[in-house]
Amino acid sequence: MSSFKSDFPVFTHDPTLVYLDSASTTQKPKPVIDAMTTFYEKQNANVHRALYNLGEEATNAYEGARKKVAQFVHAPSDKNIIFTRGTTESINLVAYAWGRNFIQAGDEILITEMEHHSNLVPWQLLAKETGATLKYIPMNSDGLLELDHIDSYFTSKTKLLSMVHQSNVLGTLNPVEMLNQKAKSVGAVTMLDAAQSVPHKSVDYQKLGYDFMAFSGHKMLGPTGVGVLVGDMKILDEMSPFLGGGEMINSVTMDSSTWNDVPYKFEAGTPNIAQAVGLGSAIDYMNNIGMNTIESIENELTEYALEKMKKIDGIILYGPIKRGPVISFNIDGIHAHDLATFLNQDNIAIRVGHHCAQPIMDKLNVPSTARVSFHIYNSKQDIDTFCSSLKQTQSYF
Numbered sequence: 001m002s003s004f005k006s007d008f009p010v011f012t013h014d015p016t017l018v019y020l021d022s023a024s025t026t027q028k029p030k031p032v033i034d035a036m037t038t039f040y041e042k043q044n045a046n047v048h049r050a051l052y053n054l055g056e057e058a059t060n061a062y063e064g065a066r067k068k069v070a071q072f073v074h075a076p077s078d079k080n081i082i083f084t085r086g087t088t089e090s091i092n093l094v095a096y097a098w099g100r101n102f103i104q105a106g107d108e109i110l111i112t113e114m115e116h117h118s119n120l121v122p123w124q125l126l127a128k129e130t131g132a133t134l135k136y137i138p139m140n141s142d143g144l145l146e147l148d149h150i151d152s153y154f155t156s157k158t159k160l161l162s163m164v165h166q167s168n169v170l171g172t173l174n175p176v177e178m179l180n181q182k183a184k185s186v187g188a189v190t191m192l193d194a195a196q197s198v199p200h201k202s203v204d205y206q207k208l209g210y211d212f213m214a215f216s217g218h219k220m221l222g223p224t225g226v227g228v229l230v231g232d233m234k235i236l237d238e239m240s241p242f243l244g245g246g247e248m249i250n251s252v253t254m255d256s257s258t259w260n261d262v263p264y265k266f267e268a269g270t271p272n273i274a275q276a277v278g279l280g281s282a283i284d285y286m287n288n289i290g291m292n293t294i295e296s297i298e299n300e301l302t303e304y305a306l307e308k309m310k311k312i313d314g315i316i317l318y319g320p321i322k323r324g325p326v327i328s329f330n331i332d333g334i335h336a337h338d339l340a341t342f343l344n345q346d347n348i349a350i351r352v353g354h355h356c357a358q359p360i361m362d363k364l365n366v367p368s369t370a371r372v373s374f375h376i377y378n379s380k381q382d383i384d385t386f387c388s389s390l391k392q393t394q395s396y397f
């Protein structure tokens, strides 16, 4: 076992498991599971409303998690952190609560050709509803954004740039600072889908300069059901609420309501309290290792895997050389779904399909790819096991 693997109970439960699907969701270390159990056993109450001690403890645990998130991504304050259910909800929140007030017919919404459906469909819906136009920065066959004519994509009509930091299919790391500056130079609001970057490297919200940034707890060793929207306070203040209900109001009469302050204005109803606490614990766990250490271990694993995979006959690797810990591939003559089924017989978990990014498949001219992705618990031994199983599968076909 890698030194980190033993922190993850799933691998104690099943020591033969080779889990190579962390871009989809990561496994959870014991401290995260313990933090959530402790919350339910010792601190469970609703937040922000109880005057008794237990309620105060629950509120402190929840708000403590918000502070950890703010520090982790270098947000100006914990008030800039909105807890959501995940990246998808964070992006939809912006599309509804900002987009439906500030986007009009004739405006342009700029995304890229390598977006996850979560950063594509909400803008399609918004464009249809408002009469705005959705434009794409194209991707070339190497899986890199086509930047030769980049200035032509930013016009006085561009009201929003929303783009992915690191591709969940190809691992491409996009030049997000440069593109943010281009967008800002034409007065556009900017949003970064950081679902695949925040779990793997140090990400500095203020340095990148985007107005909004979204990511998911479950892809960064935390639980499902919690995600984050980091937002610029001035824009958040100007926005309408997203969902209506308890917590997000200041006062309510039968005819009208006024809104609570940010971030509570955007957290209607009882939030996922234990999940936020679990996310805080995942951040502690990663901080203890160090994000730079995590990034360099994962880089080494990715380079090792690429080198080994390159040597397999008939393999087609997609995406650039320099990339995050994600590798998409196909093997000549074998359907990706058959590959996954055969690898599963050796207890190797990989993802196959369109990875919620069908426009990338169209661009690569394939219906699907197989994908391996790594996190801190993976080892070179995992990659060796995967490559030898891949070769055996190939010889079977």
Ligand SMILES: Cc1ncc(COP(=O)(O)O)c(C=O)c1O
Pocket (backbone or CB within 6 Å): 023, 024, 085, 086, 087, 088, 089, 116, 118, 119, 164, 166, 167, 168, 193, 195, 196, 216, 356
């Ligand atoms: C780049 C990217 N954006 C958005 C999402 C959606 O995340 P979630 O399903 O946690 O909302 C994913 C999930 O795979 C992703 O990889």
